[in-house]
Amino acid sequence: MSIDYLALANAGVEKLHPYQPGKPVEELERELGISNSVKLASNENPMGLGAKARAAIERALPELARYPDANGFALKSKLSEKLGVNTNQLILGNGSNELIDLIYHTFVAPGQQVVFSQYTFIVYAMATQAHGADAVVVPAKDFGHDLDAMAAAITEQTKLVCITNPNNPTGTFLTKTELAAFLARVPKQVLVVLDEAYTEYVAEDERHPSIDWLAQYPNLIVSRTFSKAYGLAGLRVGYMVAHPELIGVLNRVREPFNCNSLALAAAEAALGDEAYLSEAVELNRREMVRYEAFFQQRGLRYIPSRANFITLDLQRDAAPVYEALLREGVIVRPIAGYGLPTCLRISIGLEHENQRCIEALAKVLG
């Protein structure tokens, strides 16, 4: 007797497809029998693990037989100091992705609406589908969020609005003026997740003051991660900042030991490693210019980006170019799954990695 497991699954699961991650280096090398390939596909920090984080992980190793601190006291204390918020405004997650899911588990029910932009982090569409909620996908404006249209799309059924700034996979950026005007238009019973996974790459004077906005907008949830500029993607740690009572509600649903002890220790150390962070941001700024110059010189279309990646629009099916780059040992990210089949997203790597990518592109495009 065979079982139709899909029929057993919750409503919404049938239409879901597994997340398509960037191709791992080991997989490509196994398939092609090559060695020195370059992965520029998942917006990771190309500098690798920072020395302070590494030392903290080594110090934490002897305690691995113990459960981690379920409340992440040390990391939250450090974050609270850095951000100027109370520790009860913070929640830690196994990556910010887990916290996005936690928001859905806690607040989003079948039949309710979630509003997000056409080209944004695919996890919002997946979680909306998985929870049987209705996605209200607002057409993009210049590849980015159309905040006027998003505000207009909010109805009585809307539970949540998700905004990513800078946006992934396009790198577009909303100014603080635009965002503040939007927040003022959102009814208080509608939650707003402001996903700032790439905020560290934005110049400080341009960054939106989201933490200050929390006092004014009790429906705002700010999401950040250690996976990008802080260089800890493999450890899985992110956090959200919001009203203490909202955090309290999320904590009722959160699994108790969701952040492992190595991640907690490394994130705390990474927060204190200003030199690593500024080097990462500076490297990104410098190398972004390299890609822009190449694209301009070749007359290639690209979306100006404030994040640690740049999206190239080939204005034709990008899949053959992606495949050809793989054969050159360069892994970038096709984003047809995001509705952008003519685009490739390239994560900014180290100087020699970007040079490899540019040479491979020049060869492949002829």
Ligand SMILES: *Cc1c(COP(=O)(O)O)cnc(C)c1O
């Ligand atoms: C990479 C990324 C994240 C981070 O996810 P983690 O689970 O923290 O690794 C969150 N949001 C967006 C938009 C991202 O691109």
